[in-house]
Amino acid sequence: LAIESVSAMKETVGRLAMTMPVTDMHTHLFSADFGNLLLWGIDELLIYHYLISESFRWADDRESYDAFWAMSKREQADWIWNKLFIEHSPISEAANGFITILHRLGLDVSSRNLNDYREALASRTTAEQVDEVLRISNVKHVLMTNDPFDPEEREIWLNRGGNTDSRFSAALRVDTLLNDWPNAVVQLRSLGYDASEEWTEKTKEEVRRFLSEWIVRMDALYLAVSMPGDFVYPAEDHRTRMIDEAMVPVCQKHGIPFALMIGVRRRVNPELRLAGDMSMDSDVSAVEALCRNYPKQKFLITMLARSNQHELTVLARKFRNLMVFGCWWFLHIESMVEEMTKFRLELLGTSVIPQHSDCRVFEQLIYKWEHSRRIIGQVLASKYERLYNSGWSVTEDEIRRDLDDLFNRNFWRFLGKEQPE
Ligand code: RAT
Ligand code: ZN
Numbered sequence: 001l002a003i004e005s006v007s008a009m010k011e012t013v014g015r016l017a018m019t020m021p022v023t024d025m026h027t028h029l030f031s032a033d034f035g036n037l038l039l040w041g042i043d044e045l046l047i048y049h050y051l052i053s054e055s056f057r058w059a060d061d062r063e064s065y066d067a068f069w070a071m072s073k074r075e076q077a078d079w080i081w082n083k084l085f086i087e088h089s090p091i092s093e094a095a096n097g098f099i100t101i102l103h104r105l106g107l108d109v110s111s112r113n114l115n116d117y118r119e120a121l122a123s124r125t126t127a128e129q130v131d132e133v134l135r136i137s138n139v140k141h142v143l144m145t146n147d148p149f150d151p152e153e154r155e156i157w158l159n160r161g162g163n164t165d166s167r168f169s170a171a172l173r174v175d176t177l178l179n180d181w182p183n184a185v186v187q188l189r190s191l192g193y194d195a196s197e198e199w200t201e202k203t204k205e206e207v208r209r210f211l212s213e214w215i216v217r218m219d220a221l222y223l224a225v226s227m228p229g230d231f232v233y234p235a236e237d238h239r240t241r242m243i244d245e246a247m248v249p250v251c252q253k254h255g256i257p258f259a260l261m262i263g264v265r266r267r268v269n270p271e272l273r274l275a276g277d278m279s280m281d282s283d284v285s286a287v288e289a290l291c292r293n294y295p296k297q298k299f300l301i302t303m304l305a306r307s308n309q310h311e312l313t314v315l316a317r318k319f320r321n322l323m324v325f326g327c328w329w330f331l332h333i334e335s336m337v338e339e340m341t342k343f344r345l346e347l348l349g350t351s352v353i354p355q356h357s358d359c360r361v362f363e364q365l366i367y368k369w370e371h372s373r374r375i376i377g378q379v380l381a382s383k384y385e386r387l388y389n390s391g392w393s394v395t396e397d398e399i400r401r402d403l404d405d406l407f408n409r410n411f412w413r414f415l416g417k418e419q420p421e
Contacts, residue, residue, distance in 0.1 A: 001395055001396070002393040002394070002395055003393055003394065003395065003396065003399075004393075006385055006388055009381065009384055009385070009388065009393070009394065009399075010381045010385075012396055012399055013377050013380055013381040013384065013399055013403075014374075014377050014378075014381070016377075016396075016399055016400055016403050017373045017374070017376055017377025017380065017403055018370070018373050018374065018377065019138060020138065020400070020403050020404065020407055021138050021139070021140035021407070021408070022138065022139055022140060022141075022369060022373075022407040022408060023139075023140060023141040023143075023407065023408045023411050023412065023419065024139050024141065024142050024143060024356055024357050024359070024365065024369070025143050025300075025325060025326075025353060025356045025411045026143055026145070026171070026224070026259070026261075026302075026325070026326065026356040026357075026358060027142055027143060027144065027145065027356070027357050027358060027359045027360075027365075028144075028145045028358065028359065028360040029142055029144060029168075029359050029360070029362055029365075030144050030168070031130070031142075031144070031163050031164070031165035031167070031168040032126050032127045032130055032165065033156065033160070033161065033162065033163050033164050033165060034153065034156055034163075035156070036152075037152060037153060037156075038126060038130075038362065039360060039361045039362065040126065040129050040130075040133075040361060040362035040363060041118075041121050041129075041361075041363075042077065042114070042117050042118045042121060043073045043074055043076075043077040043118070044073070044361045045098055045101065045361050045363055045364065046076070046077035046080045046081055046098065047073055047076045047077055047080065048094065048360060048361055048364070049272075049273075049274040049275035049360070050094035050275070051080050051084060051094050051095065051098070052068075052076075052080065052272065052274075052275040053272055053275035053276070054084060054092055054094065054095065055079065055080045055083040055084050056068075056272065056275075058083045058084070058087065058088065059083070065271040065272065069273070077114075078114070081114050085098075085099075085112070086112065092333075093332065093333040093334065093371070096367075096371075097364065097367035097368065097371065098367070100366060100367035100370055100371070101363045101364070101366045101367050102117060104136050104366045104367075104370070105120075105121075105132075105136070105363070105366070107120055129362060129363075130362060133362050133363050133365055133366060134167065134365070136366050137365040137366045137369045137370070138369070139357075139365050139369060140167065140408075141167060141168075141169065141408075141419070141420060142167060142168050142169075142365075143168075143169050143170075143171050143221065143356075144163070144168055144169070144170055144171060145171055145173050145224065146170045146171060146172055146173060146218050146220065147173045147175075147176075148172075148191075148210075148214050149176050149184075149187045157214075157217055157218060158217075162217065162218065163218070163219075166420055167420075169219070169220075169221050169420075170218035170219060170220045170221065171220055171221055171222050171223070171224045171259065172211070172214055172215055172218060172220035172222075172223050172224065173224050173225065174211070174223055174224065174225050174247065175225050175226060177207065177242060177246075177247075178225050178227070178238075178239050178242055178243075178247075179225070179227070179228070179239075181197065181238050181242075182197060185197050188206065188207070188210060191210070193206040193207070193209065193210050194206050195207060195210075199238070199241050199245075204245050204246055207242070207246040208246050208249060208250050211223070211246065211247065211250040212250055212253065212254070215250070215254050215256065216254075220256065221256060221257075221415060221417070222251075222256050222257040222258065222259050222300060222415070223247060223250075223251055223256060223257075223258045223259065224258075224259040224260075224261070225259070225260055225261070226260075226261040226262075226264050227260055227261065227262045227263070227264070227282075228262075228263075228264055228265060228266065228280070229262065229263045229264065229265060229279070229280030229281055229282040229304070229305065230280070230282075230283075231260075231262055231282060231283070231286055232283060232286055233286040233289050233290055234289055234293075243290070248294055248297055251297060252294075252296065252297055255416065256415070257297075257298035257299060257300050257323075257414065257415060258297065258298070258299055258300070259299070259300035259301070259302075259325075260287070260290075260299065260300070260301055261301075261302050261303075261304070261328060262282045262286070262287070262301070262302075262303050262304070262308075263279055263280055263281070263282040263303045263304030263305045263308065264277055264278075264279065264280070264304055265277065265278040265279065265280040279304040279305050279329070279330055280304070280305060281305045281307055281308060282303055282304075282305060282308050284303075284308055284311045284312050284315055287299065287301050287312065287315060287322065288315055288318075288319075291315070291318075291319035291321055291322050292319070294321070295319075295321055296321070297321060298321045298322075298323065298414055298415075299321060299322050299323070300323050300325055300353075300414070301322060301323070301324055301325070302324065302325050302326045302328045302356075303328070304328055304329060304330065304331070306331060306336065309331075309340055309343075310343060312324055313343060313344050313347045313348060313352075314347060316347075316348055316351075316352070317347060317348065323352070323353060323410065323411075323414045324344065324348070324352050324353070325352070325353035325354075325355075325356055325411075326353065326354075326355055326356035326358070327340050327341075327354075327355060327372075328356075328358065329358060332355075332358065332368065332372075334371065334375065337354075337355065337371075337372055337375045337376075338375050338378075338379065340354075341354050341375060341376055341379045342379050345379060345380070345383055350402050350405045350406055350410075351405075351410060352406070352410065353406070353410050353411055353414075354372070354376050354406050355369075355372040355376065357369060357372075376406065377403075380399075380402065380403070380406075384399070
């Protein structure tokens with residue numbers, strides 16, 4: 001049944017956009033199987049690296065980075081709370097996000113009493129909080145970021161059964177192999193792979209064996225890396241050899257996509273540690289060459305610089321093995337999500353994955369998805385409105401189909417896999 005009026009259409013889109021279950025195709029979250037690797041709760045939320053860098057803007061000359069890093073987590077959280085929530089208003093996306101979380105968890109935001117918030121969550125178990133947050137955020141499926149070179153994580157995969165929660169899937173992260181090869185060689189050797197710094201036949205074989213074994217062990221849905229903005233492909237360098245001779249062949253053998261997140265400049269301020277990374281312009285022609293060279297290989301691509309977004313979206317018109325995804329990191333703010341979602345829909349229709357959360361702390365699913373759902377819904381409704389004015393009205397089923405494509409099916413279809421129930 002076609003919807004009768006623009007206002008009824010907007011109401012339907014708004015309601016479905018806010019409530020439809022979503023697949024979150026890139027996070028740094030874990031299932032409860034991973035114990036302490038799964039971060040959650042008030043203090044972890046406040047010491048999110050996005051908030052660390054924002055609060056240092058208010059630090060005075062006597063407040064050193066070293067003093068901050070020497071504090072306990074709780075002290076760090078108190079410090080950030082004072083700077084960003086008490087001494088100033090929580091206007092930024094990440095600070096506002098913390099307030100959205102408190103509000104949706106049913107805590108009294110007006111009390112501004114941090115210890116009450118801590119206490120309210122203190123009696124919960126990790127498993128309870130995972131269920132509760134997935135329920136509130138309506139996130140149905142979460143992709144983790146899984147690194148076998150992390151000793152704590154590796155131990156869980158090797159000796160403690162790995163992931164047993166069907167709401168979570170793995171993605172094999174390969175940054176060290178591409179971006180820090182000497183270190184990767186040391187790690188590979190310590191894990192029993194006969195690799196050498198020199199790119200020999202034996203080394204290629206062993207890297208492929210390492211990747212294959214871990215894809216199988218984790219049941220990884222894709223291979224993932226984040227790349228600096230100066231990534232060039234093809235080039236006479238280690239990265240090109242690694243991609244051509246190890247990573248793409250292994251992805252093809254297992255029938256999985258390769259996700260590249262391009263445009264990071266790591267540690268422009270090392271004193272901020274994880275919070276010290278920056279964005280930089282990238283060369284979209286690297287993605288173009290990959291898509292052209294490997295028409296049968298699928299590439300999930302996101303870029304960090306605003307200046308690359310339009311060109312990347314145009315490129316997706318040329319290559320069906322390219323899926324653009326998410327508004328990443330510094331682009332995950334209201335104005336950019338709106339701008340990017342608009343021109344992506346204008347260039348690609350609904351054949352895009354408009355958002356991923358990149359959450360590091362579990363409750364962040366609540367605000368990242370609530371904020372993004374609202375904007376995506378508004379942009380989609382404005383497109384239906386234009387159609388309506390030409391006499392084309394969409395049905396509720398069609399709205400549901402389009403949102404389901406954006407929030408779930410484009411990802412699973414691209415993978416060639418059934419979405420888990
Ligand atoms: O968004 C982030 O939290 C960054 O620190 C990175 O982890 C980035 O998302 C990445 O996956 O490299
Ligand atoms: Zn990430």
